Amino acid sequence: MDVFPIEVEGWRRVVRFVDEASGLHAIIAVHDDTLGPGCGGTRFRPYADIDAALDDVKRLSRGMTYKNALGGIPFGGGKAVIIGDPKTDKSPELFRAYGRAIEHFGGMYYTAEDSGVNETDLRIAAETTAYVAGVADEGKGGNPSPFTARGCWRGIEAAANARLGRNDLEGLSVSILGVGAVGMGLSQHLHGAGAKLVVADVNETAVEEACDRFGAEIVSPQEAHAADVDVYAPCALGGAINLDTINSIKAKVVAGAANNQLYTPDMDQALLDRGILYAPDYVINAAGVISVGLEILGAWSAGEMTARIDRIGDTLSRIFERAQIEGRPTGEVADEMAREVIEDARKAA
Ligand code: NAD
Numbered sequence: 001m002d003v004f005p006i007e008v009e010g011w012r013r014v015v016r017f018v019d020e021a022s023g024l025h026a027i028i029a030v031h032d033d034t035l036g037p038g039c040g041g042t043r044f045r046p047y048a049d050i051d052a053a054l055d056d057v058k059r060l061s062r063g064m065t066y067k068n069a070l071g072g073i074p075f076g077g078g079k080a081v082i083i084g085d086p087k088t089d090k091s092p093e094l095f096r097a098y099g100r101a102i103e104h105f106g107g108m109y110y111t112a113e114d115s116g117v118n119e120t121d122l123r124i125a126a127e128t129t130a131y132v133a134g135v136a137d138e139g140k141g142g143n144p145s146p147f148t149a150r151g152c153w154r155g156i157e158a159a160a161n162a163r164l165g166r167n168d169l170e171g172l173s174v175s176i177l178g179v180g181a182v183g184m185g186l187s188q189h190l191h192g193a194g195a196k197l198v199v200a201d202v203n204e205t206a207v208e209e210a211c212d213r214f215g216a217e218i219v220s221p222q223e224a225h226a227a228d229v230d231v232y233a234p235c236a237l238g239g240a241i242n243l244d245t246i247n248s249i250k251a252k253v254v255a256g257a258a259n260n261q262l263y264t265p266d267m268d269q270a271l272l273d274r275g276i277l278y279a280p281d282y283v284i285n286a287a288g289v290i291s292v293g294l295e296i297l298g299a300w301s302a303g304e305m306t307a308r309i310d311r312i313g314d315t316l317s318r319i320f321e322r323a324q325i326e327g328r329p330t331g332e333v334a335d336e337m338a339r340e341v342i343e344d345a346r347k348a349a
Contacts, residue, residue: 003016003017014030014054015105019097022093029058030105031078031079033078041080060079065338067286071286073289082116082117095122095124096128140300147291152186152233158313158317168193173231175225177200177224178200178256182235182257183199242264252275253277268332277320277330280330
């Protein structure tokens with residue numbers, strides 16, 4: 001395997017791996033390892049070129065630094081990309097070679113699933129590296145969606161308290177875009193807490209299920225953001241908050257599980273300007289990485305997971321409070337608080 005270190009200012013270590021025999025072409029990036037080894041999933045995508053792959057792995061690994069810091073787990077930010085088409089380019093040889101590439105980091109990087117990479121792939125990589133998470137036996141981690149749903153529910157409670165002065169969710173109205181693995185679980189928690197639901201999904205079976213089980217009102221995916229509700233919860237794809245949607249959001253809170261909800265960074269300020277409280281996506285949806293972190297530490301238990309997830313609500317409350325006092329957007333404040341966690345650890349070291 002050919003190993004090409006790449007100097008990137010501000011990143012701890014970035015390395016490109018090329019293995020002719022298996023067809024592996026990957027970049028692993030550790031952004032910051034102050035809190036512990038870099039931890040974040042592997043994405044398998046047909047990037048247009050190496051620069052596009054490098055840009056993505058840099059952006060994603062830095063995001064993991066912040067997510068892990070505010071998730072309260074002793075891990076830094078890391079991420080990896082494999083360049084190729086996951087539908088046609090996967091092979092056991094490729095993932096064994098990828099395991100050797102991870103091993104090259106000597107424990108500075110732990111991987112897990114991301115788009116294009118599943119548990120079967122990771123099990124093969126784990127034949128050649130010890131630094132794989134998300135392949136735990138039953139009862140020691142596994143599918144993160146129910147945890148993410150619980151974290152969102154706790155996050156919505158915190159946001160409803162901060163923005164609407166609510167101490168419970170009885171009668172609170174929530175529009176959920178995307179009732180998939182997380183959105184359906186979130187619906188169940190909210191329904192149990194007495195909230196009124198509006199749901200939208202391109203999958204008709206899913207919305208019908210939400211209607212039957214939780215009495216949810218169904219709207220089209222194009223209308224979900226504009227529903228006359230207290231909370232808008234994007235739980236489908238990224239980019240839900242954009243120039244086309246922001247001005248018709250009627251909710252006072254945006255809090256959902258989707259990654260990269262802000263289509264452009266300026267949407268953070270735009271939400272504040274409209275008086276909408278935004279729960280930063282990487283904070284409210286951190287339960288999956290918390291599960292992975294506990295699995296790596298050998299500290300996973302259902303009780304520990306529940307306790308940690310419930311702290312997501314406390315973290316968000318602190319973000320909301322500081323943002324309110326300082327009149328600043330919540331995403332910006334969250335990033336700053338993540339940097340402070342890292343700086344404090346650096347000073348204490
Ligand atoms: P999922 O695929 O199970 O559910 C997504 C749902 O959104 C599906 O029902 C799908 O039909 C629907 N959808 C897709 N495109 C849509 C559109 N244009 N309009 C309306 N509905 C649409 O995924 P998930 O695991 O529930 O994750 C949802 C979001 O949360 C994703 O952005 C994911 O990255 C993020 N997230 C998930 C987890 C987790 O633990 N699963 C953790 C962190 C972040």
